[in-house]
Ligand SMILES: NC(=O)c1ccc[n+]([C@@H]2O[C@H](COP(=O)([O-])OP(=O)(O)OC[C@H]3O[C@@H](n4cnc5c(N)ncnc54)[C@H](O)[C@@H]3O)[C@@H](O)[C@H]2O)c1
């Protein structure tokens with residue numbers, strides 16, 4: 001089959017590889033009909049997260065048709081059309097029982113690496129480094145899906161792939177980020193990053209009753225999408241007079257600050273000036289693995305007693321964390337890999353009811369063969385690229 | 394706090410390690426054995442590990458994988474190592490004591506039964522080639538040792554309390570001298586069963602054997618950690634996760 005393989009930093013190749021096989025009794029094989037590239041994949045593309053190996057098949061946002069099931073699979077059947085959550089969960093451990101699916105104890109075959117880095121391992125993620133299990137991902141014609149009775153969710157025929165594909169990751173991620181804000185009537189929510197995750201966080205903040213949403217980025221078409229599709233007020237921090245995001249937010253909120261701040265940027269935040277140069281130098285020399293500029297800003301900007309919700313991804317260590325501001329303002333931070341299994345089942349009915357059509361973020365539809373080009377334009381934000389969907393056939 | 398969750402040794406007195414008293418090391422050697430790697434040492438190995446990982450990412454080909462592995466290994470040492478290599482070598486002639494705990498989301502009866510079904514042990518103990526049950530209390534073990542050797546022993550169950558505890562020891566003429574006990578205690582508020590394992594073992598072939606075992610990764614600490622993880626995976630999830638045999642590009 002054809003698969004999108006990581007072959008080095010900024011080097012993706014579509015290669016011919018063997019078809020996946022059932023390896024464990026609870027496995028299924030899915031023929032992929034649609035798959036997407038995520039901002040998280042860019043961290044691997046850029047070589048920011050260690051333990052990717054040459055030849056690894058990437059992709060954790062995918063859906064398709066079940067073509068084979070293992071001997072212990074009882075609930076899923078060949079022929080079903082399913083969306084598959086990005087994280088892999090066993091369904092039986094204490095964490096799974098608590099609906100903390102992304103913290104599942106039992107799915108990472110490389111738990112040693114994760115335990116060494118973090119003390120404990122969370123769930124594995126498809127196509128997302130060997131520290132997260134090393135599972136082959138879904139940017140391919142076929143993919144092996146472990147614990148097929150637990151993860152994959154059948155979707156109704158009348159919804160298109162494009163309407164349900166993002167239940168695999170970014171819609172649940174934006175939604176959980178907004179839910180973590182405990183939005184109260186009258187609340188203003190500020191969202192750093194207007195990539196796909198930011199866009200779904202904006203939409204979800206409205207679904208959960210935010211009074212106002214303010215979106216921050218510097219890419220014109222992304223801010224435009226936040227404004228028109230997400231009914232957000234926007235701050236373009238590349239514009240003169242808007243570069244001091246903390247101050248601009250303060251004045252937009254009557255001097256109080258946003259009640260909740262969502263950081264949907266992650267470990268490769270862009271920053272102008274000295275601080276940006278400082279983080280970049282430290283990241284290159286590995287004295288700091290992550291560049292937390294947006295996180296620092298969110299902590300600084302948040303109103304006293306507010307919530308900082310962080311769907312943006314971090315993998316290692318950060319520097320110059322404004323702990324004093326965090327402590328003295330009595331903030332709360334909520335974060336983590338999303339509990340996809342829970343939220344995808346919660347959000348499908350909202351799509352069916354027409355409350356939201358997640359396909360609004362898609363700007364590019366390309367054949368799988370063009371994945372290398374797709375990674376390039378998505379990373380460099382060329383051709384007004386916001387979200388790419390790849391079709392294997 | 395549930396006392397079963399503390400790291401305190403609960404080994405019954407008759408299972409306490411026998412220290413060969415005439416050759417017992419002085420007290421300071423013992424403390425050295427348990428001495429943690431200093432935090433500076435740890436930080437240095439961490440950063441070193443980081444740089445291996447970093448250069449591994451930059452490079453291409455097999456070297457990269459090697460460097461990455463090395464990086465992860467060194468970092469792992471930095472994060473997890475409890476003793477220095479020198480201390481390990483010094484300690485190797487002494488009987489070693491290990492304790493490890495894991496919590497499993499089932500009743501003590503179910504977890505006990507899974508453990509007591511010795512025939513299933515090779516599923517979750519890597520390196521165990523076969524276990525032959527000879528009677529209610531005795532079993533013959535064949536285990537892969539370091540450097541393609543096979544180690545054999547006969548194990549005897551010395552105490553067996555359904556749903557609570559199993560204790561065992563290897564018989565006199567076995568190649569390996571170990572004794573151990575596993576207890577099954579309910580965790581609070583529906584959190585499953587706490588499994589506490591205490592092992593005492595005499596490293597095979599003295600200090601060299603222990604050092605080799607340690608440096609090939611087949612040391613008892615790692616084995617116990619892996620065994621308990623797999624045991625939990627199989628009891629809870631019905632299978633141990635794997636990626637062996639999946640496709641990969643060039
Ligand atoms: N928690 C989870 O489970 C989960 C799931 C999916 C993605 N993620 C993470 O969410 C983050 C965003 O994902 P995405 O797909 O939207 O990625 P993306 O790269 O398309 O979007 C990031 C956006 O942040 C903007 N940005 C950069 N620096 C900024 C700054 N200083 N201030 C404001 N905006 C800034 C960029 O211009 C870009 O539009 C990534 O870190 C990704 O790994 C997490």
Ligand SMILES: [Zn+2]
Pocket residue numbers: 038039040041060061086169170
């Ligand atoms: Zn994703």
Ligand SMILES: [Zn+2]
Pocket residue numbers: 089090091092093094095096103104105106
């Ligand atoms: Zn689980």
